[in-house]
Amino acid sequence: MTMPRSVLIILGVAGLLAGAPERGDAQGSQDHQYTSQDIEAGSRVYTAQCALCHGVNGDTVSGIDLRRGKFRRSISDEDIAGVIAAGVPAAGMPGFTLRPAEVTAILAFIRAGFDPSGVAVKVGNVARGQELYASKGKCATCHRIAANGPRTAPDLTDIGAARSPAALQRALLDPTASMWPINRPVHIVTKDGREIRGRRLNEDTYTVQLIDQDERLVSLNKADLKVFEVGKTSPMPSAAGTFTADEVADLVAYLLSLKGMQ
Amino acid sequence: MRLSLNLRWVLVALVLVAGYPVLAQVPYDRIVRAAAEPQNWLTYNGGYFSQRYSTLSQVTAANVNDLEVKWMVQNQVFGAWQSNPLVVDGVMYLTERPNDVMAVDAKTGAMFWLYRYTPSDKARVCCGANNRGVAILGDTVFMGTLDAHLVAIDTKSGRPIWNTEVGDVNKAYSITMAPLVVKDKVLVGVGGGEFGIRGFVAAYEARTGKEAWRFYTIPGPGEPGHETWKDDDWEHGGAPAWITGSFDPNLNLTYWGIGNPGPDWNPDQRPGDNLYSDSVVALDADTGKLRWHFQFTPNDGYDYDSVQVPVLADMNWRGAPAKLMLWANRNGYVYALDRVTGKFLSGTPFVKVNWSSGLDERGRPIQTPQPAGQPTYPGNQGGTNWYPPSFSPRTGLFYFAAWDNYGTVYRKEESEYEPGRNFLGGGFTVVAPAAGAPTVGIGRRGPINNWTDEVGHGALLAVDPQTGSTKWRFEQFDVSDSGMLTTASDLLFTGGREGHFHALDARTGQLLWRASLGGQIVMAPITYQVEGKQYLSVIAGNTLVTFGLREARR
Numbered sequence: 136m137t138m139p140r141s142v143l144i145i146l147g148v149a150g151l152l153a154g155a156p157e158r159g160d161a162q163g164s165q166d167h168q169y170t171s172q173d174i175e176a177g178s179r180v181y182t183a184q185c186a187l188c189h190g191v192n193g194d195t196v197s198g199i200d201l202r203r204g205k206f207r208r209s210i211s212d213e214d215i216a217g218v219i220a221a222g223v224p225a226a227g228m229p230g231f232t233l234r235p236a237e238v239t240a241i242l243a244f245i246r247a248g249f250d251p252s253g254v255a256v257k258v259g260n261v262a263r264g265q266e267l268y269a270s271k272g273k274c275a276t277c278h279r280i281a282a283n284g285p286r287t288a289p290d291l292t293d294i295g296a297a298r299s300p301a302a303l304q305r306a307l308l309d310p311t312a313s314m315w316p317i318n319r320p321v322h323i324v325t326k327d328g329r330e331i332r333g334r335r336l337n338e339d340t341y342t343v344q345l346i347d348q349d350e351r352l353v354s355l356n357k358a359d360l361k362v363f364e365v366g367k368t369s370p371m372p373s374a375a376g377t378f379t380a381d382e383v384a385d386l387v388a389y390l391l392s393l394k395g396m397q
Numbered sequence: 398m399r400l401s402l403n404l405r406w407v408l409v410a411l412v413l414v415a416g417y418p419v420l421a422q423v424p425y426d427r428i429v430r431a432a433a434e435p436q437n438w439l440t441y442n443g444g445y446f447s448q449r450y451s452t453l454s455q456v457t458a459a460n461v462n463d464l465e466v467k468w469m470v471q472n473q474v475f476g477a478w479q480s481n482p483l484v485v486d487g488v489m490y491l492t493e494r495p496n497d498v499m500a501v502d503a504k505t506g507a508m509f510w511l512y513r514y515t516p517s518d519k520a521r522v523c524c525g526a527n528n529r530g531v532a533i534l535g536d537t538v539f540m541g542t543l544d545a546h547l548v549a550i551d552t553k554s555g556r557p558i559w560n561t562e563v564g565d566v567n568k569a570y571s572i573t574m575a576p577l578v579v580k581d582k583v584l585v586g587v588g589g590g591e592f593g594i595r596g597f598v599a600a601y602e603a604r605t606g607k608e609a610w611r612f613y614t615i616p617g618p619g620e621p622g623h624e625t626w627k628d629d630d631w632e633h634g635g636a637p638a639w640i641t642g643s644f645d646p647n648l649n650l651t652y653w654g655i656g657n658p659g660p661d662w663n664p665d666q667r668p669g670d671n672l673y674s675d676s677v678v679a680l681d682a683d684t685g686k687l688r689w690h691f692q693f694t695p696n697d698g699y700d701y702d703s704v705q706v707p708v709l710a711d712m713n714w715r716g717a718p719a720k721l722m723l724w725a726n727r728n729g730y731v732y733a734l735d736r737v738t739g740k741f742l743s744g745t746p747f748v749k750v751n752w753s754s755g756l757d758e759r760g761r762p763i764q765t766p767q768p769a770g771q772p773t774y775p776g777n778q779g780g781t782n783w784y785p786p787s788f789s790p791r792t793g794l795f796y797f798a799a800w801d802n803y804g805t806v807y808r809k810e811e812s813e814y815e816p817g818r819n820f821l822g823g824g825f826t827v828v829a830p831a832a833g834a835p836t837v838g839i840g841r842r843g844p845i846n847n848w849t850d851e852v853g854h855g856a857l858l859a860v861d862p863q864t865g866s867t868k869w870r871f872e873q874f875d876v877s878d879s880g881m882l883t884t885a886s887d888l889l890f891t892g893g894r895e896g897h898f899h900a901l902d903a904r905t906g907q908l909l910w911r912a913s914l915g916g917q918i919v920m921a922p923i924t925y926q927v928e929g930k931q932y933l934s935v936i937a938g939n940t941l942v943t944f945g946l947r948e949a950r951r
Contacts, residue, residue: 176824
């Protein structure tokens with residue numbers, strides 16, 4: 136999506152007004168390596184100053200994917216810092232007056248692939264990962280990519296754009312601990328005796344939305360339910376023990392390659 | 398109405414003598430007696446006692462299901478709409494971010510005028526370009542601006558009359574609150590607690606905009622309380638005042654909640670109690686002189702602003718009539734104070750609290766800082782925050798929005814003060830069930846609640862001030878920044894981030910009615926009456942919705 140320049144400018148200003156970073160000074164970089172503190176601080180600065188236009192995943196401005204290191208002109212960290220300071224007036228990006236530590240933090244965050252935990256994760260071979268996904272992993276039993284596969288588990292079409300390598304690795308090795316709470320399995324019995332199992336999509340004080348085992352979108356009033364259980368255990372088996380470290384790295388590589396509709 | 402010739406001459410003479418229009422629409426007397434004209438909503442909090450209780454009773458438990466949408470006003474501006482309208486004789490005065498004021502027909506939503514003030518692009522605020530409303534006196538409404546000016550605007554023409562600089566925008570002073578008019582003065586406080594300001598509350602002559610007095614919320618050298626700061630920490634110690642205060646005309650005291658000390662999360666960097674951060678101050682309304690103070694959180698390291706609305710209530714305390722102040726604090730305790738003297742009467746935790754193990758006999762917290770990396774409860778946004786509470790003299794209960802089971806992990810570090818820049822002293826992370834999972838933020842993050850109640854949830858509490866105990870609670874799945882409104886028909890109206898506008902039985906907490914408005918409610922509903930008919934207005938998302946009872950069909 137391209138936005139009119141005026142809108143981008145307004146959003147840029149709104150971003151400046153909307154947020155102080157939740158943390159201030161970052162540690163400076165040492166020995167040409169960003170610290171985990173830099174990265175973590177960068178996630179805050181990014182959220183406050185950049186995310187409004189560039190998006191949570193850094194890819195909402197066309198031709199740019201900050202998380203994956205895709206820029207229009209910049210190559211070096213110095214280039215990126217220059218763009219932050221001067222802006223790109225022709226494209227509607229305002230210049231930002233940030234302190235050096237904040238610029239360092241943003242760079243660290245971008246270079247770490249937007250992963251606040253800052254873990255260097257081994258990324259293997261995409262083709263081998265795709266093969267494992269289909270065969271040994273049996274991932275397609277529950278997951279869907281593009282138009283292929285069931286909708287039982289979360290759709291992975293753009294998971295490579297939405298998650299960092301470290302987050303993908305965590306999800307493979309410890310699915311229960313890394314499951315986002317919204318994705319939890321639900322078991323429901325309505326007051327009129329209907330039993331429903333499925334995956335939660337959304338919830339508020341009065342209602343819950345889910346996709347059931349027959350892939351129907353279901354919205355229910357909580358007042359109509361006799362049983363409403365939210366499971367904490369992920370239905371997905373862990374890759375730990377059954378997959379080698381190299382195989383996990385290959386799966387991570389394949390998942391990372393899933394960037395959604397281009 | 399025809400005035401006799403003599404009376405007209407008398408009026409003309411009075412105008413000439415006073416040099417000020419005595420026929421002005423809203424003289425001070427009307428604001429003092431706001432409770433006597435419940436058809437109007439004359440101050441941010443509905444009256445000087447800030448009870449947000451209306452004696453209107455046309456809408457009742459029996460007919461609340463007959464409420465229907467009467468009109469709406471759409472906001473064209475991006476961002477949370479925290480404004481609280483005033484209603485005066487059938488005209489609603491409403492602001493939208495950053496600094497627009499509208500005059501709207503309160504019966505139909507049709508607009509009389511729109512005034513747009515464009516704040517300086519140097520304006521810096523921590524948490525959104527908010528404006529929470531105007532104050533009125535005579536034929537003038539008053540608005541604080543994001544770049545820390547105070548603007549007087551004619552109620553009929555929508556044109557500015559005067560514009561006074563309250564604080565220096567280059568040092569990140571801002572105004573987001575609705576001002577408070579007391580007698581012939583306009584009182585306003587400043588934001589900037591995340592930017593190392595030195596906070597203050599100031600009064601301006603309503604006619605001219607000239608400053609009448611200024612109370613610094615951080616005492617300067619030689620003033621009592623200055624010793625609670627070390628070296629030059631007081632010069633940029635924060636202590637903002639960004640929520641409208643209250644006023645007791647009989648005591649001639651005006652009460653203001655004061656915000657966090659700076660830098661926010663590193664108390665080690667500013668040893669001492671850091672007065673009057675996280676306090677309530679009682680000021681002489683004519684001079685701004687401090688009469689008493691009570692500090693809720695000394696040497697705060699958690700951003701526990703005490704910018705809640707001071708709710709004043711005359712009620713029995715331990716069997717004797719008393720002048721009280723009720724206060725649900727961001728730090729997780731609900732307090733009762735003697736508002737004549739500031740004496741601490743009671744304090745009770747209303748959510749999970751682990752930053753302190755309790756309060757001593759003078760109300761001072763016994764602090765129990767958590768080990769590094771361990772969560773602190775309540776979390777950074779607090780057990781409650783600026784969301785306006787309500788007190789119903791009929792039920793004797795105190796109502797406010799709480800964030801339950803919400804914690805954060807704090808990290809402190811040295812920060813160096815630079816004018817106009819963030820001065821935070823570290824950071825925090827909201828406790829979430831999985832690494833990298835979404836968490837609750839300042840404002841709703843979108844229509845899909847993918848953070849869920851596992852990072853904390855909202856609860857509307859009805860607290861008995863006599864005991865501090867929660868008489869009933871109404872749980873919500875998401876947290877809520879919505880304020881409260883109670884009425885003489887014992888209804889309680891409130892909302893939440895999920896966009897539901899609900900009416901509860903104020904005595905029992907039973908849900909009586911709700912409407913799904915599809916956008917977060919981050920203000921307090923109001924009620925008023927035009928031509929004998931009661932209305933309720935609430936803002937959800939980008940829309941102000943006004944409800945009224947369905948007319949009987951003929």
